[in-house]
Amino acid sequence: MEGCPTWPEELATYYREQGCWKGETFGEMLRKQAEQYPDRIVLTTHDEQVSYAQLQERVDQLAVGLQQLGIEKEDLVVVQLPNQIAFFEVIFALFNLGALPVFALPTHRISEIQYFCEFSEAKAYIVADKHAGYDYLPMAERVKEEVPTLGNVIVHGETDSFIQLADLYKDEPLNKLDVRPSDVAFLQLSGGSTGLSKLIPRTHDDYMYSLIKSNEVCEMTEDSVYLAVLPVAHNFPLSSPGVLGTICAGGRIVLSGGSSPDEAFPLIEKEKVTITGMVPPIALIWLEAIKSRSYDFSSLQVIQVGGAKFSAESAKRIRPAFGCQLQQVFGMAEGLVNYTRLDDPEETIIHTQGRPMSDYDEVRIVDEDDQEVAIGEVGELLTRGPYTIRGYYKAEQHNKKSFTDDGFYRTGDLVRRNEDGSITVEGRDKDQINRGGEKIAAEEVENHLLAHPSVYDAAIVSMPDHFLGERSCAFIIPKGEQQTTAVIRTFLEKRGLATYKIPDRVEWVESFPQTALGKVSKKKLRQQISDKVRL
Ligand code: OOB
Numbered sequence: 160m161e162g163c164p165t166w167p168e169e170l171a172t173y174y175r176e177q178g179c180w181k182g183e184t185f186g187e188m189l190r191k192q193a194e195q196y197p198d199r200i201v202l203t204t205h206d207e208q209v210s211y212a213q214l215q216e217r218v219d220q221l222a223v224g225l226q227q228l229g230i231e232k233e234d235l236v237v238v239q240l241p242n243q244i245a246f247f248e249v250i251f252a253l254f255n256l257g258a259l260p261v262f263a264l265p266t267h268r269i270s271e272i273q274y275f276c277e278f279s280e281a282k283a284y285i286v287a288d289k290h291a292g293y294d295y296l297p298m299a300e301r302v303k304e305e306v307p308t309l310g311n312v313i314v315h316g317e318t319d320s321f322i323q324l325a326d327l328y329k330d331e332p333l334n335k336l337d338v339r340p341s342d343v344a345f346l347q348l349s350g351g352s353t354g355l356s357k358l359i360p361r362t363h364d365d366y367m368y369s370l371i372k373s374n375e376v377c378e379m380t381e382d383s384v385y386l387a388v389l390p391v392a393h394n395f396p397l398s399s400p401g402v403l404g405t406i407c408a409g410g411r412i413v414l415s416g417g418s419s420p421d422e423a424f425p426l427i428e429k430e431k432v433t434i435t436g437m438v439p440p441i442a443l444i445w446l447e448a449i450k451s452r453s454y455d456f457s458s459l460q461v462i463q464v465g466g467a468k469f470s471a472e473s474a475k476r477i478r479p480a481f482g483c484q485l486q487q488v489f490g491m492a493e494g495l496v497n498y499t500r501l502d503d504p505e506e507t508i509i510h511t512q513g514r515p516m517s518d519y520d521e522v523r524i525v526d527e528d529d530q531e532v533a534i535g536e537v538g539e540l541l542t543r544g545p546y547t548i549r550g551y552y553k554a555e556q557h558n559k560k561s562f563t564d565d566g567f568y569r570t571g572d573l574v575r576r577n578e579d580g581s582i583t584v585e586g587r588d589k590d591q592i593n594r595g596g597e598k599i600a601a602e603e604v605e606n607h608l609l610a611h612p613s614v615y616d617a618a619i620v621s622m623p624d625h626f627l628g629e630r631s632c633a634f635i636i637p638k639g640e641q642q643t644t645a646v647i648r649t650f651l652e653k654r655g656l657a658t659y660k661i662p663d664r665v666e667w668v669e670s671f672p673q674t675a676l677g678k679v680s681k682k683k684l685r686q687q688i689s690d691k692v693r694l
Contacts, residue, residue, distance in 0.1 A: 160233055160342070163343050163550075163552055164360075164548070164549040164551075165362075165549055166549055167566070174545040177519065179517070179546075180341075180364035180365070180367075180368060180545065181340075181364070181367065181368070181371075183363065183364075184254065184338050184339070184340050184342075184344070184363040184367075185251065185254040185344055185367070186254045186338060188407060189214070189215060189251055189406065192409055193211040193212050193214065195409065196210075196381070196409050197212035198211075198212065199381070199409065199411070200411050201412060202214065202244050202247060202412050203411060203412070203414070203430060204243065204244060204413075204414045209244055211409075214248070218247075218251040218252050218255065219255070220328035220330060221249065221327055221328050222252040222253075223328075223329040223331050224326070224327025225252055225256060225283075225327060226256055226333060227327075227329065228283070228311055228313075228327070229282070230253070230256055230258050230282055230310075231257075232258065232337075232338070233259065234258045234283075235258070235259050235261055235280065235281050235282060235346065236258055236259065236281060236285060237260075237263055237275045237276050237279065238253075238260040238263065238392070239264070239265060239267060239285070239392075240265075240315060240392070241265045241287055241290040241390065242387050242390060242414040242415065242416070243287070243315070244414070245287075245324060246391060247402075249324070253345075254338070254345075255333070256338075257338040258282070259344065261275050261279050261281065261345070261346045261348075262345060262392040262397075263348070263392065264392055264393065264657075265287075265290055265390050266390075266597075268655040268656060268658075269298050269301055269302065269305075270654055270656045270657070271356070271655075271656075271657055272284070272298065272302050273301075273305050273306060273655075274356075275348075275356075276302055276306045277306050277308070278553075279346065279358065279552075280308050281308075281309055281310070282310040283309075283310050283311045283313055284299065284303075284311075284312050285313045285314075285324065286298075286312070286313075286314060287314070287315045287316055288314050288315065289316060291417070295314075296320075296321075299321065301655075339363075340362070340363045340364045340367070341362055341363070341364055342362060343361065344361055346358040346360055346361070346552055347359040347394055350491075350492070350591055350593075350600065351591065352571060352591045352600050352602070353557065353590065353602050354600065354602050354603055354606070355600070355603055357551035357552070357554050357557065358553070358554075359492050359551060359552070360551075360552050361546075365494075365546040365548075366398065366403075366546065367407075368517075368545055368546050369398055369496065369546040370398055370403050371407065372516045372517050373398065373399050373400035373401075373404045373496065373516060374400050374404050374407060374408050376500060376501075376516050377400045377404070377461065377486065377498070378501060379400050379404055379407075379410060379434070380408055380409075380410065381408060381410055382410065382433070383405060383408055383410035383433050384413060384431055384432045384433045384458070385401065385402060385404075385405040385410060385412050385432070385433070385435065386413045386415055386426060386432040386434070387401070387402055387414050387435075388415045388417070388418040388435060389436060389438065389441075389466075391414075395438075395465055395488065395490060396436055399463070399465070399490050399498075401436065411430075413430045418437060418441045418444075420444065420448035420449070420452065423435070423445075424452060424454045427454065428454045428455045428456065432458060433459065433460045433461070435461075435462060436463035436464075436465065436488065437462070438465070438466040438596030438597075439467050439468070439473065439595060439628060440596070440626055440628075442464045442477065443473060443626060445462075445480075446476050446477070446480055449480050449481065450480075456483070459482070460483050460484060461483060461484050461485075461486050462477055462481055463487075464486070464487055464488065465488030465490060465512075466488075466595075467593045467595055467628050467629075468512070468584050469487060471509050471510050474487070474508070475509055485499075485508055485509075486501065486508070486513075487508065487513050488513065489513055489582065489584055493547060493548050493568050494546050494548055495515060495522075495542045495544065495546075495547050495570070496515070496516050497513040497515050497516065497582055498513040498516055499511060499513040500513070503581075507579065507581050510583065511581035512581075512582055512583060513581060513582065514580050514581045515542075517544060517546070519544050519545045520547070521542060521543045522541070523541040524536075524537075524538040524539070524540055524541075524574060524576055525538050525541055529541075534577070534578060535575060535576070535577070535578075537573050537574065537585045537586070538573065538574070538575075539571065539574075540570045540582070541563060541567040541569055541570065542567060543566050543568065548568065549562065549566050550562060571589030572584055572586075572587055572588075572589075573586040573588055590681065592619065592620070592630075592631045593629055594621075594629055594630060594631060594659055595626070595628055597659045601619040601681075604631070604633070604651070604662065605633075607651055607654055607656055612638065612639075613637055613638055613639055613640055613641065613642045614635055614637070614647075615635075615636040615637060616671065617635050618633070618634045618671055618684055619632065619662060620632055620681050620685045621685060622663075622664065622685070622689055622692050624663075624694075630663035630664065631662045631664075632665070632666060632684075633665045634666045634668050634684050634688075635665060635666070635668070636667075636668060636669065636670060636671070644664070647662070647665050648661050648662070648665075664688070666688065671684065672684065
């Protein structure tokens with residue numbers, strides 16, 4: 160597909176010969192499962208259950224309705240749905256049409272959604288009417304106004320002005336489409352470091368492989384019950400092994416409305432959940448909550464924690480508190496996923512972020528001159544492999560910086576390889592804040608701040624935080640009158656920036672410290688704020 164860099168032919172042939180790429184699309188995978196397990200339950204919510212055969216039927220019906228709306232192969236569709244059954248119907252219907260979901264998160268607001276719709280020249284935007292107290296319809300109205308190229312807005316729920324998703328399920332035959340395993344299946348979002356999120360093209364072949372390997376490592380079977388507490392559009396709960404891995408194993412997905420112990424704990428007991436995945440701040444909340452509550456967690460075999468660094472002190476507490484294994488997951492939407500193995504020594508599980516899931520993952524840990532460092536030394540992680548992208552969507556210039564000439568992705572993560580091959584994440588060399596697993600590209604927020612009349616210059620850095628690991632701090636040089644933090648925060652909210660990107664703290668300064676080359680020294684700014692908030 161145009162704008163999607165892909166693997167060189169000889170490497171593609173190699174991955175096929177080695178059996179990594181099995182030549183199956185997501186559409187075929189679900190159909191196979193629906194034939195094999197027609198009556199098994201695939202999805203459970205607080206008030207609904209759907210079998211594999213029922214899901215397949217709904218997917219086929221919806222594909223017809225979407226096709227009748229004019230959605231075709233290679234069309235991009237921005238999908239912003241929370242953890243509901245509709246999410247699965249929509250994405251599999253699009254997969255069957257060869258149309259590509261762009262996976263927005265429920266927390267994204269107009270600033271992000273408008274950009275995704277514009278940049279992807281989206282044929283449609285599919286959104287829920289309301290979720291978690293937020294009314295998406297006014298935002299959808301604005302997106303439609305601001306983006307003339309946007310085709311249809313489709314709403315899951317109530318709407319007067321847009322197309323209702325419920326009206327698109329048609330009991331008619333679909334015009335068969337030629338969707339190939341090597342086609343791009345969807346676009347994930349990057350955490351971003353320079354400016355706005357980049358779009359990550361993932362093929363059926365490469366993503367299916369990541370599901371199969373994840374299922375192997377996480378020992379998923381048809382008896383697995385995966386509790387989705389994180390938003391399923393994110394790569395971690397989507398595929399590591401997450402909801403798609405569960406479908407691929409013939410297991411059952413339980414969709415939780417949220418991640419709070421009040422919602423999740425009763426579900427674990429009632430639905431006999433075997434595995435769930437979360438970011439470190441949720442794990443901390445669960446560790447506290449379990450002290451004062453008694454539930455039968457005997458079905459639970461694995462709690463996965465990933466998306467941000469999980470401290471060894473907290474990691475140690477998981478097994479005694481929940482009576483199950485901890486699995487650390489260090490992954491990225493661009494591809495590479497590292498897992499601690501379920502039978503690894505306790506030391507490895509607590510102190511490392513695991514090792515690559517595939518023998519075909521190539522990993523280099525390099526210094527500033529791209530020279531490999533010795534075992535035990537910290538360097539930047541570069542990676543290449545059968546499920547790691549070769550470039551972002553329509554980002555030729557950026558790709559030159561983010562990938563080496565021989566196709567390794569520069570993760571920007573500073574890591575150390577241990578004697579046993581496991582990897583420990585030590586830091587980051589990218590202009591990004593990891594706020595408890597939610598990634599913030601500093602430059603994106605800085606650009607918004609520069610639009611405020613009282614901001615002369617802005618630089619955003621991370622500051623340490625007990626709960627989230629990091630929060631964001633904006634250093635601002637004022638132009639004229641200095642504003643309060645509240646004014647700045649409201650300004651960003653009004654610009655429609657996702658709430659998690661709004662700086663937690665604002666420091667007004669006269670100038671920024673500089674590097675020897677005269678650039679803003681974010682290292683010194685981080686030091687300044689970390690000294691000030693010292694934990
Ligand atoms: C996952 O994916 P993304 O794309 O939201 O973020 C990737 C970045 C990594 O490059 C790294 O900086 C950070 O998130 N990260 C971790 C981590 N897991 C991710 N940093 C330290 N320790 C960890 N365990 O976050 C993601 C995708 C698939 C599976 C799991 C996480």
